[in-house]
Amino acid sequence: MGTLTKRKYTGNRYRLDKPELLAPAGNLEKLKFAIHYGADAVYIGGQHYGLRSNADNFSFEEMKEGVEFAKKYGAKVFVATNIYAHNEDIEGIEAYLRKLHEVGISAIIAADPAIIQVARKAVPELEVHLSTQQSTLNWQAVKFWKEEGLPRVVLGRETSMDEIAEIKEHVDIEIEAFIHGAMCSSFSGRCVLSNHFTDRDSNRGGCCQSCRWKYDLFEDARPSAVWVSEEEARDNRVLEQFNLGVNQLPLYDEQDNPFSMGSKDLCMIEHIPDLIDAGVDSFKVEGRMKSIHYVATVINVYRQAIDSYMADPDNYVLKPEWIEEINKAANRPLNTGFFYDTPDHEDHIYEPEEKAVPYDFAGLVLDYDPETRLATIQQRNHFKPGQQVEFFGPGGTFFKQTVGKLWDEEGNELDAARHPLQPVKMIVDQPVSYFDMMRKRK
Missing domain, CATH: 2.40.30.10 (Translation factors)
Known part of the structure; x- marks a missing residue:
């Protein structure tokens, strides 16, 4: 795995001396694979306050074992406490955060100001990294969070490469950015489709990924069907016409593909120099619910690419086998997200997915x-x-x-x-x- 990254001043800029490779770990076994295959740090979920309630989240005993394993390799463990809390969620947060510090967690990833405030006051030794759920996209917002005492901001996925560079020019703070994995069709993950469809709160860890479902589209209404009086609606013939016009007239034929809102996955393996030049301090891979094969393959490739660039930036060459390896772990078609332009219809999945050989x-x-x-x-x-x-x-x-x-x-x-x-x-x-x-x- 890579050498342990340390904070230092470079000129007047505060950054890591080498980009941190941050891996997802849905359980203890995945944590060990991620670190063994090159992660400098891993982020996990505890059994409370995280946005992946369906993952195999860690008990405090498992966290302690994970921290001890990570230390052997010079790696760190972060815990996602990134829900937006309701009143009933507040009780117990302080005790939970104290326990995280006790078992050796290096930092929490938080979005809700209530959780951030509790952490800063109750456990000041525990670092707080601002979650991408805060949708931070500009240098003034980043400056605000630095002044609140946070050493790192995880930018919203909508941030471009140029905007990252501008943020780093204005604010001496660590910047973490997602560089690989699933993208969300909603702005920075702020979605309530899951709430309405399944009563599972996306912003409290229960997202059912309803954007990945398949949908039929139907005609909204016919003029002849809209203006039906209550009396006429009692007539079965008119009621049947109403139902046919509003509810049962699909806009697609049976042979057409169902509609979905799913976006293509993010992949920046071809753009490591740009990410480093822009000032990204932590390269974050999404996927706490992905397989061991996915985590090991993706982390292994990015580890090689980062190390190759840092060893000799002037002669860095992208290896075709890295792209081939990434494709072996790809769940969906890949793109570069918002880094270079705003995704359009070509960056969403409307047809059956063209998956790589699994x-x-x-x-x-x-x-x-x-x-x-x-x-x-x-x-x-x-x-x-x-x-x-x-x-x-x-x-x-x-x-x-x-x-x-x-x-x-x-x-x-x-x-x-x-x-x-x-x-x-x-x-x-x-x-x-x-x-x-x-x-x-x-």
Whole structure:
């Protein structure tokens, strides 16, 4: 993983000496994979006050274990406390924040001024990073939050590259920006569709992602159907005409694709120099509810790109294999969000999604004997002899091979690795290391 970033003054600018790579971690296992594959810091959710109530959120015991693991690698752990609180949410916040500090959390990510104020007064040693939910887009707003004592602002996803550079010119503060992952169709995630459709509050952690649903569009009304009196409506024939005109006349034919509001996903792997030159201090990857394969693959690629640029900026070259790797973890088509222009109809998904070839996380390397080339693989998905697989690991380890013979721990030959978490042994074509991953095409 990357070296621990430290704050310093560069000229008259306050920034990290190397961009921080900030990874999502939906549970303890994902936290360990994210750090092992190169994250400088991870952000997680606790069991209260976060916007991912459906994730496998952390208990305090799990947080403590995660912090201890992170420290071994020089990494940090942040906790999202980014809901917009209602009155009933206020009680207990102070005790919760004190407990976060006690278990070693480095910072919270907050949007509600009430939570920010409680944290600043009750636990001043606990850093507060301003959440993207505050929709901060200009340098004067950033300056306000700096004067409130916050060391870092997570900008709204609607901020452009030029605006980021202008913010950094005016305010000496750390800037965190989303550089990869899902985008929201609503302004900075401020949406109430989920509330209306499912009674799940988007801004208190319950978003059902209703923008990703498929919809039919219907004609609003016909003049002949609108002006129906109550008396006429009692007539079944007129009522049937009314229902047909308003409720049952779709604007699309059956063979047409349903409508959705889903936006394409963000990907900035091709623009690392621009992000660094603009002054982004923390590169944030979205995806606390994404798979281990997604987290490991994406973090591994950005780690290599950042390190390559920092080692020799003048001779930095974007490697095609990085883009290929990103596409193997892509859930949706990709774009650059608001960084260079305002997204239009081409940046939304109206047709069936053109997904990249999907891959499954098939196995985790537990051990490797260089003399026999025998690797012990923990099964994570069914695989068998004759299948094509890929091995990859931190720092660019990558090769393809065909699965040969498989054995269990007692040396019995297997026709397949069928059982979840079963340790199996196989000959590998190239050296592998602990925590390397094996994947297969679905």
